[in-house]
Amino acid sequence: MGNITFKDIFKPGQTILETDLYIHHHNPEMLLQYDSNFISFKKMPTIKEFIEAQAYLRAYHQEYGQKHVRFYFPEGEPFTEELMDFFQKDEDYSIGYLELFAIQPEDFPAVQENPEIAVENVTEETGDAYLRFQYEHDSVYGEDYADKKQSQHLRNFKNQSIQQILAFYQGKPAGSVDVILKDKTAEIDGLMVHEDFQKKGIGSRLQKFVMDQFQDKTVILVADGEDTPKEMYRKQNYQYLGKQYQALKIYE
Numbered sequence: 001m002g003n004i005t006f007k008d009i010f011k012p013g014q015t016i017l018e019t020d021l022y023i024h025h026h027n028p029e030m031l032l033q034y035d036s037n038f039i040s041f042k043k044m045p046t047i048k049e050f051i052e053a054q055a056y057l058r059a060y061h062q063e064y065g066q067k068h069v070r071f072y073f074p075e076g077e078p079f080t081e082e083l084m085d086f087f088q089k090d091e092d093y094s095i096g097y098l099e100l101f102a103i104q105p106e107d108f109p110a111v112q113e114n115p116e117i118a119v120e121n122v123t124e125e126t127g128d129a130y131l132r133f134q135y136e137h138d139s140v141y142g143e144d145y146a147d148k149k150q151s152q153h154l155r156n157f158k159n160q161s162i163q164q165i166l167a168f169y170q171g172k173p174a175g176s177v178d179v180i181l182k183d184k185t186a187e188i189d190g191l192m193v194h195e196d197f198q199k200k201g202i203g204s205r206l207q208k209f210v211m212d213q214f215q216d217k218t219v220i221l222v223a224d225g226e227d228t229p230k231e232m233y234r235k236q237n238y239q240y241l242g243k244q245y246q247a248l249k250i251y252e
Contacts, residue, residue, distance in 0.1 A: 005242065009220070009222055010189065014026060033145075038069075067250060068251065070247070071247045076244075092249050094248050094249075095245065096245070098223070098243070099242070101234075102239050105215045114205070117169055118168045119206055137192060174196075186217040187221060
């Protein structure tokens with residue numbers, strides 16, 4: 001599968017600052033999206049370096065009315081004891097990890113056909129249905145966030161490197177996924193199935209649609225290390241490639 005790492009994962013936005021220690025990533029169009037506004041450490045920081053980076057990012061975010069700081073740490077490296085002690089003493093920090101998976105499309109298991117499920121690329125004709133489906137999901141995080149995401153979905157629709165896919169169950173929008181295309185990879189992003197249509201094989205059908213459409217690429221995805229879907233990915237023949245720790249603090 002080549003040397004695929006977390007650096008291959010798409011992050012909308014731009015690099016604001018790069019130092020020997022970290023990269024500061026900022027997305028002015030999605031200020032409320034934690035995963036698009038963060039610092040990614042190139043090497044594990046000392047406690048002094050982390051506190052300085054935290055102060056810098058907090059001040060930068062305050063200028064834009066942002067109420068969080070998000071940090072990603074070097075791939076495959078656990079927290080040092082002093083960093084772990086720091087996070088345990090600050091109850092406002094939540095820490096976790098992401099896991100990176102990849103699969104060759106031909107290795108994905110066969111999926112049983114179901115005439116009640118239809119999967120297709122989003123077009124001008126189905127764009128409104130896709131947007132309404134996304135809005136219902138995004139509005140859980142607030143109307144302002146959902147409105148901003150609508151603009152992002154529209155930008156993505158026009159982006160040749162992003163393919164939006166929508167699944168229907170008995171004619172109703174039931175699931176979706178975005179695929180981010182690069183030279184050698186197709187990244188599954190935002191795979192979701194509406195709660196009313198769970199356990200009907202829609203998630204597998206969406207993935208199979210991706211595999212069939214991009215057979216010349218390695219399909220990759222990131223899963224939250226503490227979520228259950230990662231076990232599903234292992235059963236579907238995805239290969240585990242690595243882990244990355246993260247920390248998030250939200251200021252009220």
